[in-house]
Amino acid sequence: MPESAILETRGVSKKFDGFVAVSGVSYRLSEGEAAGIIGPNGAGKTTFFNLLTGMFPPTEGTVLFRGEDITRCPAHERVGRGVIRTFQLVSVFDQLSVRENLVLSVVRPGDGRNRKRGFFFSDAARPEISDACGEALALVGLEGKASRATSSLSYGDKRKLEIALALSLRPAVLLLDEPFAGLSDAEIGEVLELVHRVKASFSLVIIEHKISRIVDLVSRLSVMHEGKLIAEGDPKKVIEEPLVRQVYWGRA
Amino acid sequence: MKIPWKKYDCLLIVAGFLLLLPFLKIQRTTDFIIFCVFVLSYDLLYGYMGRLSFGPMLFLGAGAYAVTLFSEHLSPNPFLALSFAVVAAAAVGALIGPIIVRTTGAAFALINLAFNQIGHFLVLIAFAKYTGGEDGMSAHFSKVGFFDVQDRTMIFVFSLFCLVLAFYLLKRLTSSPFGILLRTIKENETRARFLGYDTFLYKWGAFVISGGLAGFAGALSIMNYGYVTPSFIDPHRNVEVIFAVLIGGAGNLYGAIIGGVAYMVVSNYLATYIARWEMFLGIGLLLLVFRFRTGVWGAVTGLLASRRGEAETR
Numbered sequence: 301m302p303e304s305a306i307l308e309t310r311g312v313s314k315k316f317d318g319f320v321a322v323s324g325v326s327y328r329l330s331e332g333e334a335a336g337i338i339g340p341n342g343a344g345k346t347t348f349f350n351l352l353t354g355m356f357p358p359t360e361g362t363v364l365f366r367g368e369d370i371t372r373c374p375a376h377e378r379v380g381r382g383v384i385r386t387f388q389l390v391s392v393f394d395q396l397s398v399r400e401n402l403v404l405s406v407v408r409p410g411d412g413r414n415r416k417r418g419f420f421f422s423d424a425a426r427p428e429i430s431d432a433c434g435e436a437l438a439l440v441g442l443e444g445k446a447s448r449a450t451s452s453l454s455y456g457d458k459r460k461l462e463i464a465l466a467l468s469l470r471p472a473v474l475l476l477d478e479p480f481a482g483l484s485d486a487e488i489g490e491v492l493e494l495v496h497r498v499k500a501s502f503s504l505v506i507i508e509h510k511i512s513r514i515v516d517l518v519s520r521l522s523v524m525h526e527g528k529l530i531a532e533g534d535p536k537k538v539i540e541e542p543l544v545r546q547v548y549w550g551r552a
Numbered sequence: 553m554k555i556p557w558k559k560y561d562c563l564l565i566v567a568g569f570l571l572l573l574p575f576l577k578i579q580r581t582t583d584f585i586i587f588c589v590f591v592l593s594y595d596l597l598y599g600y601m602g603r604l605s606f607g608p609m610l611f612l613g614a615g616a617y618a619v620t621l622f623s624e625h626l627s628p629n630p631f632l633a634l635s636f637a638v639v640a641a642a643a644v645g646a647l648i649g650p651i652i653v654r655t656t657g658a659a660f661a662l663i664n665l666a667f668n669q670i671g672h673f674l675v676l677i678a679f680a681k682y683t684g685g686e687d688g689m690s691a692h693f694s695k696v697g698f699f700d701v702q703d704r705t706m707i708f709v710f711s712l713f714c715l716v717l718a719f720y721l722l723k724r725l726t727s728s729p730f731g732i733l734l735r736t737i738k739e740n741e742t743r744a745r746f747l748g749y750d751t752f753l754y755k756w757g758a759f760v761i762s763g764g765l766a767g768f769a770g771a772l773s774i775m776n777y778g779y780v781t782p783s784f785i786d787p788h789r790n791v792e793v794i795f796a797v798l799i800g801g802a803g804n805l806y807g808a809i810i811g812g813v814a815y816m817v818v819s820n821y822l823a824t825y826i827a828r829w830e831m832f833l834g835i836g837l838l839l840l841v842f843r844f845r846t847g848v849w850g851a852v853t854g855l856l857a858s859r860r861g862e863a864e865t866r
Contacts, residue, residue: 353746379748391743393736400732404747407729421724424732469748 304366306331306473306503307352307383312361313527314347321347323527324361329473334504336514336535339524340547345507346388348524349477352505353385354378382472382502386479390458392465394451398442400424401450401461402433405468436468437461440494456487463494473503480513488513511539511548523547561723562716565809569712572813578704579776580820585711586772588812589718591796592805593765598794599803600726601758602738603656606790607664608766610671613785614641615767617675617683620691620780628694630701634771641767644671645760653755656741668787676782688781691774701775711772715809718765722805725761734758735803792819795833798840801847810848 307329314322322344329335339345351358354375362371365381393401403424418426430446437443440460445453453461459479466474476495480488495506495517508514511521514535521535525547531538538544557564572581594608618640622633652663675683683689693701700706725731736744737751744751774780783789792815800811818836822829844851 355742374750375745376748376750379746385746387743391740391746393739393743395739396732396735400735403729403732404736404744404749408748418729420728420730421721422729423724423727424729425727429729465747 304331305329305364306333306366307505308364308367309352310362310364312348312351312358312363314344314351314356315359320527322351322358325524325527325529327522327529329503329505332503333520334499334506334518335520335522336518337505337507337522337524338509338511338514338548341509343524344527345524346477347527349385349475349505349507352475353383379469382470383475384466384469384471384473385475386459386462386466386477388477388481388507390455390462390482392450392458392461394449396450397446398437398448398450398453398461399430399433399446402436402465402468403429405465406432406436408469432468436464439467439498440464441490454487456483456490459483459487459491460494463491467498471502473505474499476504476506478507478509480508480510492517511535515539561806562720565716565719566712568813569715578708582704582708582711582776583773584813584816585708585715586769586776587792587796587816588809589711589715589772590766590769590793591800591808591812591815592715592718592722593762593769594793595797595800595802595805595808596722596726596734596758596765597762598797599801599808600731600734600738601755602735603653603755604661604794605664606661606794607666607668607787608762608793609785609787609790610664610668611641611644611763611766612770612773613668613671613675613782614644614763615770616774616780616784617770618767619771619774620689621682623691623693624689628692629696630693630699630775631696633691633693634768634775637771638764638768641770642760642764644767645763646756649756649759649763653752653759665787665790668785668790672782672785672787675785683780683782686782688779690779693775701778707776711776714768714772718768719805719809722765726805730754738803795837797847798837799847801849801851804847804849807847807849814848 305328309325309327311324311326312322313320313324325348337345337348350356352363354373357372362369364370365378365383370378406429407419434443434446437446440463442457442460442464445457450458450461463479479491479495483491492513506514506518518535520533521538522529523531523538523544530547531541531544569581569585572584590612598604615637619633619637622636627633648667652660655663676685733744733749733754737755741751770784773784796811796815797808798811799814800809801807818833822832826832840847846854
């Protein structure tokens with residue numbers, strides 16, 4: 301094997317009441333690689349992410365993390381290993397302040413740092429935590445908004461906050477589920493720039509709808525259609541393939 | 553938001569209850585204080601973790617019966633009995649918690665109620681031989697040094713100390729990362745799992761803490777009254793603590809205490825003036841649920857915040 305795989309699936313399928321959302325997908329992500337998955341709506345991309353991150357177990361097949369079978373491993377344990385994701389619809393905690401959103405990922409479970417002593421009875425606003433939250437916010441350009449109510453943020457800022465959450469969990473592999481959906485063009489530019497800036501420190505899988513946005517970001521592109529992987533390879537070549545053009549644009 | 557007197561909140565609680573003394577009998581005031589401990593325990597579960605339970609009386613009752621049975625059969629030392637009661641109520645929570653905390657919403661509320669009814673049945677009928685059934689039983693505590701449970705002033709001071717202690721510990725707990733975790737579980741438990749937390753364990757833990765604290769309140773009540781009856785575990789009385797939390801404003805410890813006192817004042821004194829006082833309480837509650845969702849405390853802080861022009865939130 302040339303490079304070792306950080307994340308790998310072997311023939312994973314997911315059926316919901318007879319509907320096959322993901323069908324026999326074998327996928328391999330190398331250490332340090334940045335890869336993209338594209339496909340039309342309902343192609344099974346998000347379900348595939350859910351299988352990778354432990355939202356639910358697959359009906360068939362196995363999921364491997366650095367060669368270890370994690371198929372039945374619950375979501376929180378996968379996070380402990382560094383499998384970190386964001387959600388298609390931004391998922392942050394509206395009822396908390398921006399800074400409070402970051403406390404739980406800064407005080408990382410299994411990290412030992414703040415775990416034993418400070419988790420239950422020490423102030424979540426103490427300087428060492430606050431500073432770490434501030435750093436995480438500065439990374440995504442939200443440093444001035446730490447004490448704001450999260451519900452008052454724009455959708456784009458919430459997306460940045462969610463990425464800050466993910467980054468502060470120190471991902472080994474980061475899975476971004478349509479991170480540009482619902483953002484303005486200016487915000488897309490900012491988030492793209494952010495991902496470019498940080499992607500060197502982990503492996504990356506990004507689901508996207510619009511191919512043009514991620515062609516420069518990823519070194520490999522996979523195309524999903526009706527639960528199956530139908531093409532894979534260099535982004536610029538993949539989008540030239542007739543089958544891809546067929547399912548994507550409805551013409552070859 | 554920042555509240556200038558937050559540093560002195562424990563003192564303010566003490567001062568507040570001392571101010572009640574001229575208006576109420578001391579035993580009644582003690583009763584108010586103990587009820588506030590119970591409301592605090594419920595606020596952790598409902599206000600912070602967002603799980604509405606229809607069965608907190610089970611834990612109050614577990615503590616009440618545990619303290620009585622301990623004093624009767626094992627040792628009349630009030631401190632030992634009180635500690636035993638807390639452990640017993642927490643153990644009940646630890647035992648049934650894994651079944652209960654898996655659920656949410658209506659299922660959570662009703663499973664709690666079901667266990668409460670089982671507990672009520674056990675003390676009323678199944679173990680009537682040991683619990684005195686419908687008649688209940690009296691509790692006898694020995695004097696420890698100068699501490700005498702029979703002394704009304706002593707038990708008042710002790711209860712107030714216990715309330716402040718419970719308040720202080722919960723304040724630390726809820727402002728810690730664990731407190732934030734509970735709030736994330738309330739808002740979006742799945743998301744909390746994807747931050748790497750085994751939410752099941754923490755929900756179970758919070759359930760045990762809440763149960764233990766409710767049992768503490770139950771045991772204190774017995775020290776105040778000197779006897780236990782099945783009314784201490786009666787599922788019909790669950791509404792009291794739910795009302796109190798809603799009145800004060802769920803998810804805030806100051807609100808829990810304000811709500812506890814307000815409910816006690818209403819239920820103790822409205823009843824002497826109005827025959828069907830529950831009806832008015834019901835109407836009041838509808839208003840709270842539909843117009844003032846954040847309770848008295850939320851309304852007060854909201855007003856203060858708007859007077860300061862929301863400067864704090866920026």
